[in-house]
Amino acid sequence: MNKSKRILTAIVGIGLMGMATLAVAADKMMVDPAKILSETNVYGLYNTFKVQPSYYQISMADRSKAAAEVEAVVKKHSDSVFVQAYLTRGFKSESDFLLRMHAYEPAAAQAFLTDFSATSLGRNSKATLALIGVTKGLNHTTKEKSPNLLNALKSTSYSADAPKYAFVIPIDKSPEWWNKTEKEKLAMMEDHTIPTLPYLVNVKRKLYHSTGLDDTDFITYFETSDLVAFNNLNIALHSVSEMLYNTRYGDPIVMGTIMS
Numbered sequence: 661m662n663k664s665k666r667i668l669t670a671i672v673g674i675g676l677m678g679m680a681t682l683a684v685a686a687d688k689m690m691v692d693p694a695k696i697l698s699e700t701n702v703y704g705l706y707n708t709f710k711v712q713p714s715y716y717q718i719s720m721a722d723r724s725k726a727a728a729e730v731e732a733v734v735k736k737h738s739d740s741v742f743v744q745a746y747l748t749r750g751f752k753s754e755s756d757f758l759l760r761m762h763a764y765e766p767a768a769a770q771a772f773l774t775d776f777s778a779t780s781l782g783r784n785s786k787a788t789l790a791l792i793g794v795t796k797g798l799n800h801t802t803k804e805k806s807p808n809l810l811n812a813l814k815s816t817s818y819s820a821d822a823p824k825y826a827f828v829i830p831i832d833k834s835p836e837w838w839n840k841t842e843k844e845k846l847a848m849m850e851d852h853t854i855p856t857l858p859y860l861v862n863v864k865r866k867l868y869h870s871t872g873l874d875d876t877d878f879i880t881y882f883e884t885s886d887l888v889a890f891n892n893l894n895i896a897l898h899s900v901s902e903m904l905y906n907t908r909y910g911d912p913i914v915m916g917t918i919m920s
Contacts, residue, residue, distance in 0.1 A: 690738045696762045697742070697866075700795050704762055704868045705769045706828050706879065708748060708755035708789040708914060715784035726780035733775045740768035746826050746916030755788045758828070758916045760881075766792065789912065791830055793868025793879040820862040823883035826916050827890070830876040832908035848902040855896040862886045863893055876908060883918065 696702055718726075734743055742762045749756040759776075763769040776782045837845070863886070868879040884890045897903060 691740065691742045691762075693742050696764070700797060702762055702764060702795045703766045703769065704760070704793050704795065704866075704879065704881070705766070705773075706789070706791040706881075706914070707759045707761075707773065707787055708752070709757055709759070709785040710754060710788050711756045711781075712784045712786055715781070718780070718784075722780065729779040730776070730781055733772065733779060736775065737768065737772040740765070741772045743772065746918060748914060748916040751915040751917075752912065754912065755914070756785075758826075758914055760826075789914065791828070791870070791876065791879050792874050793870035793876075794873065795867075796869050816857050816860040818861060818864050821885055823864060824885045824918055825883070825887065825890075826918050827882040827884075828914040828916075829880045829882070829910050830870070830874075830908060831878040831880060831906055833877045834905045834907050837902075837905035848900070848905075851900050852897065852902045855900065856893060859889050859893040859896070862889050 715723075737743075740763055744760040746758040746760065747756070748758050759773075761769045761772065763772075840848075862884060864883040866881040868881070869877075870879055871877045882890065903909075
């Protein structure tokens with residue numbers, strides 16, 4: 661039994677005691693994780709699931725088979741979708757695990773989820789949240805408009821230990837925000853960004869644009885091992901005037917454990 665098979669067997673066989681990144685060696689060319697996580701025009705999908713009581717009524721042998729099913733689905737789609745998984749059980753009452761998917765075409769991630777839903781684990785899990793967004797360049801604080809701020813962002817990189825936790829926070833903006841002038845929005849986004857700079861050494865973040873693609877405007881994704889720093893980062897963000905134009909911040913906030 662290879663390493664990936666052992667990991668997935670442990671995950672599903674135990675009954676989701678822990679979730680690991682679903683990376684399976686395939687004979688075909690796999691999506692490059694480093695590339696797809698850093699490029700623009702990439703679609704990010706975040707789906708949470710609640711494992712149903714029916715799953716725990718199946719035998720341990722069948723749970724081991726369920727691991728092989730999931731492994732086969734990940735392998736089948738590994739040339740078009742990069743999949744990661746996180747354990748949310750104990751942090752969020754409405755879900756047990758989160759699947760984070762990246763693909764160059766949304767239909768590729770949809771095909772993966774369709775096949776996943778046909779597995780034993782998928783059939784015995786209920787989807788509780790589904791979000792989709794796309795990676796783009798910054799809307800306002802560009803290198804032409806905010807060169808000093810962009811330089812500060814580039815020089816403040818993550819330097820802490822490998823992060824243990826991930827957070828997903830969807831955000832909606834009010835009509836008043838969208839109808840402000842570009843100059844006004846730029847000034848507010850600069851005020852938004854400057855207080856976050858001290859926390860970027862121990863909190864990673866990634867932004868997805870969702871307006872028109874989903875019932876939210878942005879998806880913000882964070883990784884950290886320092887939950888106090890993450891709490892302080894959010895306090896800093898809540899203290900800027902730009903926050904007054906948020907009509908949604910979380911609802912829900914998803915927290916999960918990362919396991920490599």
